[in-house]
Amino acid sequence: NAGVTQTPKFQVLKTGQSMTLQCAQDMNHEYMSWYRQDPGMGLRLIHYSVGAGITDQGEVPNGYNVSRSTTEDFPLRLLSAAPSQTSVYFCASSYAEGREQFFGPGTRLTVL
């Protein structure tokens, strides 16, 4: 099992550009989530999904979109990148909401 994979590992964007961060898991987990990690702020939940076709907002959803068309994939879209979105992004999955989460290796995003 590859576990949770994320691409790309690093990305630099200009303000106003859009992009999609990819996340996939091969553990047949129903629950998937996106977090951002900033120095001194801890991990903050952006969006999450409890199953294919179902998504909901987390603590900091503004500027991000998600969709869940399959159990395996949960992409995160930045609509119009802003410098405030410079961060490290982690995707995670778990068997169910409330169970231990398995994290991907992260994507380090810089918005200039």
Place this chain on the structure above:
Amino acid sequence: EDQVTQSPEALRLQEGESSSLNCSYTVSGLRGLFWYRQDPGKGPEFLFTLYSAGEEKEKERLKATLTKKESFLHITAPKPEDSATYLCAVQTGNTGKLIFGQGTTLQVKP
């Protein structure tokens, strides 16, 4: 407001010097408390889940305990490879979502 606070922010230990990390929380209805380890440049790695006050779990040199207001991660006779950031997260009763603390960065010197 639901809140999770970890202390200290940073901890330096000599190899073999035991200590404890603290995670205090104020949440409306605790459903579970999670401990993760994070190495630089990597994603968090799951360590423990605790569900009720009085519960304890152990793994090698680590032992996690839970009370109604806080959790401790005890590190016994640490080794340099235990150096990492340790994250605490709480799942609240209202939303089921995880709230993370800011982490404690542990450095163990040989």
